Amino acid sequence: NAGVTQTPKFRVLKTGQSMTLLCAQDMNHEYMYWYRQDPGMGLRLIHYSVGEGTTAKGEVPDGYNVSRLKKQNFLLGLESAAPSQTSVYFCASSYSMWDPGTEAFFGQGTRLTVV
Amino acid sequence: GENVEQHPSTLSVQEGDSAVIKCTYSDSASNYFPWYKQELGKRPQLIIDIRSNVGEKKDQRIAVTLNKTAKHFSLHITETQPEDSAVYFCAASAVSWGKLQFGSGTQVVVTP
Numbered sequence: 001n002a003g004v005t006q007t008p009k010f011r012v013l014k015t016g017q018s019m020t021l022l023c024a025q026d027m028n029h030e031y032m033y034w035y036r037q038d039p040g041m042g043l044r045l046i047h048y049s050v051g052e053g054t055t056a057k058g059e060v061p062d063g064y065n066v067s068r069l070k071k072q073n074f075l076l077g078l079e080s081a082a083p084s085q086t087s088v089y090f091c092a093s094s095y096s097m098w099d100p101g102t103e104a105f106f107g108q109g110t111r112l113t114v115v
Numbered sequence: 116g117e118n119v120e121q122h123p124s125t126l127s128v129q130e131g132d133s134a135v136i137k138c139t140y141s142d143s144a145s146n147y148f149p150w151y152k153q154e155l156g157k158r159p160q161l162i163i164d165i166r167s168n169v170g171e172k173k174d175q176r177i178a179v180t181l182n183k184t185a186k187h188f189s190l191h192i193t194e195t196q197p198e199d200s201a202v203y204f205c206a207a208s209a210v211s212w213g214k215l216q217f218g219s220g221t222q223v224v225v226t227p
Contacts, residue, residue: 031213040124042204042219043159050213058214059116090158094215102147102208104215106158 002026006091006107013081013114021076021110023091031094032074033058033104034066036087043090049074081114088112117142119207121218128225134192136221138205141186145207148181148188149215153202162203163190195225 007022023032030051035043045058047066055066063085065077074093078085091107118141128134140148149164165172165179165188172179176195181188192199205218 033215035217040219042121043217045214045216048214056214059216092159092215102164103149103161106160108158 004091004093004105004107006089006110008110009108010111011113013078013112015081015083015114017081018077018079019081019112020078021089021091021112023074023076023093023107025072025074025093025105027093027095027105028071029093029095029105030071031096031104032068033092034064034074034076035090035092036060036085037090037109038087046076046089081112083114086112086114117145117207117209117216119205119216119218121205121221123221124219125222126224128195128223130195130197130225130227132195134190134195134199134223134225136190136203136205136223137187138189138207138218139185139187140207142207142209143186144209145186146210147208148179149206149208150177150179150190151204151206151217153204153220155201159204192223195223197225197227199223200225 004025033048034046049068052071089110092104094104121138146167151159152162153159178191202220208215
C-alpha cells in the first residue's frame with residue numbers, strides 16, 4: 001500500500017500564480033486534512049473533509065480552496081499565490097473518529113516556495 | 116473552536132534523563148488526544164494516544180497522562196536516547212468536530 005501520497009514534493013511559484021496540490025490515499029479513509037507547517041507554529045489546519053463531497057474550513061483557510069470529489073483524493077488549490085503561503089504542506093487521512101481507526105497518516109509533505 | 120497549547124517549545128535533556136511535554140486544550144468536548152513525533156525532514160507519525168475515558172497509558176519508555184478536569188495532558192519519555200531527538204506534537208479532536216487540532220510542537224534535543 002502506498003498510504004498517503006502528495007504531489008508534487010517541491011514547487012516554486014511566482015506571486016500571483018495558481019497551483020493545485022494533490023493528496024491521494026489508498027486506505028479507504030473517510031477523513032482527510034490539509035495542514036501547513038511553519039517554523040515555531042506547528043501544524044495548522046487549513047481545510048478538512050469528513051467524507052466524499054464534503055469540506056470544511058480549519059484555522060487558516062484564507063487564500064486556499066479544496067475539493068473532495070472522490071473519496072481517495074483531496075485537492076488543495078491556491079488561486080493567487082502570495083509569499084506568505086511559502087510553507088511545507090502536509091496532507092493526512094484517518095479512517096474515522098471512533099476507536100479504532102483514529103490514527104492520522106501523513107503524506108511526505110510538499111515544500112512550496114512563493115517568490 | 117478548539118485551541119491546543121503546548122509547552123515548552125524546546126527541551127534539551129541529557130541522555131538517560133526524562134522529558135516531559137505538556138499540552139492544554141480548551142474544548143471540553145475533546146475526547147481523543149494523540150502525540151506525534153516528527154524527525155527532521157520526515158512526516159509526523161503517531162507514537163501514542165489516549166482517550167478521555169482513560170487517565171494514563173504507557174508504551175515502553177513513553178507514557179501519556181490526561182487530566183480532564185484541568186483540560187491538560189502530558190507526554191513523558193523516560194531514559195531518553197539520542198534517537199528521541201525530534202519535534203513532538205500533541206493534538207486533540209472530538210467525534211463531534213471531525214477534525215484534528217495540533218499544538219505548536221516541542222523540539223526535543225537529547226545530548227549524549
